[in-house]
Amino acid sequence: MSLLELSGVEKSFGPVQVLHGVNLTVDAGEVIGLVGDNGAGKSTLMKTITGVYTTDKGRISFDGADVTGRNPGERRESGIEMIYQDLALAPQQDVANNIFLGREPTKRFLGLLPGFVDKSKIDAEAQHMIDRLGVHVPSIHLPVGMLSGGQQQTIAIARALTFKPKLVIMDEPTAALAVREVESVLNLIRQMRDEGIATILISHRLNDVFEACGRIVVLRRGNVIADLKRDETDMAEVVSYIVGAHG
Amino acid sequence: MLKLLERTHVRGESLAVLLVLIVIMAVLSPVTGSGVRVFLTANNFFNIILASATFGILAIGATFVISAAGIDLSLGSVLGLASVTGAALVVTLEMPWYFAIIGSLCAGAAAGAVNGFIVTRGRVPAFIVTLGMLGIARGLALIISSGRGIYGLPEEILFLGQARPFGVPTPVFILLFVALASHYVLAHTPFGHHTLALGDNENSARATGINIRRQRMMLYTISGLMAGIAGLIFTARVNTGDPTAGLNYELLAITAAIIGGTNLFGGRGSILGTMIGALIMGVLQNGLNLMAVQAYYQQMAIGAVLIAAVWLDQIRTRGRSLQ
């Protein structure tokens, strides 16, 4: 059984239908490239998986359970993480708090009052996670808004990886990065695969997709029009699907 | 000291403004018979805190809502509604004394919950909802009291406004307790972290699984509850459920929160900063009173302080983003 199964997922914004019955499966540890033109519906589709958007029709199951009716918090809890295209960071909050946002560990204040955020634990674990990612961040106490694009990207990745996810969705994670940083993201995806974490990578850079992904799914106008094994296709074929040469 | 300020999220500048203001007021205030500046007497000190206590508690409500990028313009009116509701239950309907407490707090929280409900369910901007509530709550207060003050509350209630246990007015204790509890919630609980994140970037809060609707609902309810507590103190201080209580207090409360360092656009807020802001407003009002400046001019001064505070903050943030 697959880790993630979408069947017949539809989504409209007002009169505009963006997703027209999408079917997609992802196995544990699998790395999938999701490609398609601007406006094809890639981001929208991923947000229906994380629960940020509700679906109009169709079913989403994850890890053997129907999660269609669950909210984003519950889906995160069950192991779905996403690194959003706009990163979805809180710029005035510090690095460590951003990484633990929505998942703050608490203790008792003076052993009495409950619900006291364990800031020292947050700081220590955030630092640990960032060190593991091997990217330099001046201080975990800085507001995220004061960091560079690449550094912010790292924070978003750290947030997705800190809670042992089963599936990580990355929406254009390399768009704002320098060459060296792109390499480290691709390495990270490989490392995650070896740990059994599935990844859906959205990218316009087909080089990256071919380097990291075993399977490539093409979305066009809200339909999956191709689902190809990397070893059985090439860039020319993928491009022809993206631009609609296959009708 | 600096470390402490940082840890408690209080801005050094707010504290500096307070100290400078105290010095100015002390120098400008008249001299008593015994040769002391009136401003510096212990009695006057309590006057300041006593006056600040009412809108200080309102300012705490404003801090919660504003740091989540919301606004509550109904604070002053809800204070008035809470004041007459509590008094009407006990004086007019002759219920036991503690119904003044229950009535004030419930009236405040209920008005806040209605604000929160319409903001979250109806997606009406908070500015409009709470502006409407400003009218509704004040009107309701006038209807309940037939437009007149409800006079004559029992001993137990008066204790909350007029007594001085250990020589310190009761409202000061209430303010301290509410401020510390609120500081705990805003600065140190997941609820507080989520509040600031929501004000900072709603998408971020949603993406990390924070229940935005529930969060907003609770924030507006807390804000209303604060107006309820302030209304109760007001009633107790003047021994009257007053339908005009808290008129224009939203101006004081929001100004106190903003000069205390709360970001008008959300994402940053500190209860202890707000307390300093409330003291600044209290000192300003008190000093102007002692210098016999007319109330009309005081209103103008407070309004000008609010605009100046936001303006300065804008200049500062713009400066920072240019770096």
Ligand SMILES: Nc1ncnc2c1ncn2[C@@H]1O[C@H](COP(=O)(O)OP(=O)(O)O)[C@@H](O)[C@H]1O
């Ligand atoms: N919140 C929204 N409201 C209205 N339309 C939207 C919204 N989000 C996306 N769309 C529309 O859906 C279509 C697909 O967008 P998107 O999923 O962002 O595409 P992609 O990520 O593939 O570039 C676009 O036409 C976009 O304008």
Ligand SMILES: [Mg+2]
């Ligand atoms: Mg997109």
